[in-house]
Amino acid sequence: MVRILVADDDAHIRRLIAHYLEQEGFMIIEAQDGEEAWRKLEEYRMDLAVVDVMMPYKDGWVLTEEIRALFDIPILMVTARGESQDKLKGFKVGTDDYLVKPFDPLEMIARVKALLKRYRIAASHVLHIGNTKLDRKRLEMVIRNESTTLPLKEFELLFVLGSEEGKIFTREQLIERIWGYDYEGDERTVDVHIKRLRERCAERDTGFVITTIRGLGYKVEVTT
Structure with missing residues (x-):
C-alpha cells in the first residue's frame, strides 16, 4: 500500500487531506510539525510527502530540502502563500508540485496521483507495453523473448x-523531453524516428501500435 506523509500544523487541514487520501486507499502518516515529520520519515518508508510551508520547529522549505537530500520521493507543497516568489522558492528547494489553500480536494488527489505515476515511471528501468518489454539500462526492446537494441533517441x-499509454504527445512535447529545450532542428525529426520505430516493429507481435493523431502528434495504444 502507498504510504503518504501529511505534515501540517493545522489539525483541521491535516485531517481533511488525510481523509480524502485515505478514501483513495492510501495509508496516511500524520505529523504536526517539521521535526515530527522528519522522525516519521526516518521511521517509515514513505512514497510521497505532502508538506505545509509554515510549520513550527522546521518549516516546509527546510523539510523539503532535507527530504530531497536523502529520499527519492515526490513532494507536494501545500500552503496559504500564493505569491510567485514563494512558489519559485518552493521549486528551488525541491518541491515537485505546489497547491495553494484553500484547495479543491479532487485537485489535490489528482496531483498526488500524477506525482506517484511520474515517479514510478521515472524510477523504473523497465516498462511493459503489450507484449514488449523496454529495458532502459540496455536500451533494449524485448518482444516475446526476442531482443533488439535500439538507438538512444528511438528508445x-x-x-x-x-x-503514458493512450496519451497524445505533440511533436513539440516530444522534442522538449527527448532532444531538450534548446534543440534547434526540425520537429519533423520526430516523424523520422517514429517511421524507423514502426519499421522495426512491423510484422512483430509487439502488442501495441504507434498511432498518428492528425494535426496533433502521436500516441501508443496497446492492442493485446
Missing part, C-alpha cells in the same frame, strides 16, 4: 510514448 521516444 527514449518509445519509452516516453509507452509510459
Whole structure:
C-alpha cells in the first residue's frame, strides 16, 4: 500500500487531506510539525510527502530540502502563500508540485496521483507495453523473448510514448523531453524516428501500435 506523509500544523487541514487520501486507499502518516515529520520519515518508508510551508520547529522549505537530500520521493507543497516568489522558492528547494489553500480536494488527489505515476515511471528501468518489454539500462526492446537494441533517441521516444499509454504527445512535447529545450532542428525529426520505430516493429507481435493523431502528434495504444 502507498504510504503518504501529511505534515501540517493545522489539525483541521491535516485531517481533511488525510481523509480524502485515505478514501483513495492510501495509508496516511500524520505529523504536526517539521521535526515530527522528519522522525516519521526516518521511521517509515514513505512514497510521497505532502508538506505545509509554515510549520513550527522546521518549516516546509527546510523539510523539503532535507527530504530531497536523502529520499527519492515526490513532494507536494501545500500552503496559504500564493505569491510567485514563494512558489519559485518552493521549486528551488525541491518541491515537485505546489497547491495553494484553500484547495479543491479532487485537485489535490489528482496531483498526488500524477506525482506517484511520474515517479514510478521515472524510477523504473523497465516498462511493459503489450507484449514488449523496454529495458532502459540496455536500451533494449524485448518482444516475446526476442531482443533488439535500439538507438538512444528511438528508445527514449518509445519509452516516453509507452509510459503514458493512450496519451497524445505533440511533436513539440516530444522534442522538449527527448532532444531538450534548446534543440534547434526540425520537429519533423520526430516523424523520422517514429517511421524507423514502426519499421522495426512491423510484422512483430509487439502488442501495441504507434498511432498518428492528425494535426496533433502521436500516441501508443496497446492492442493485446
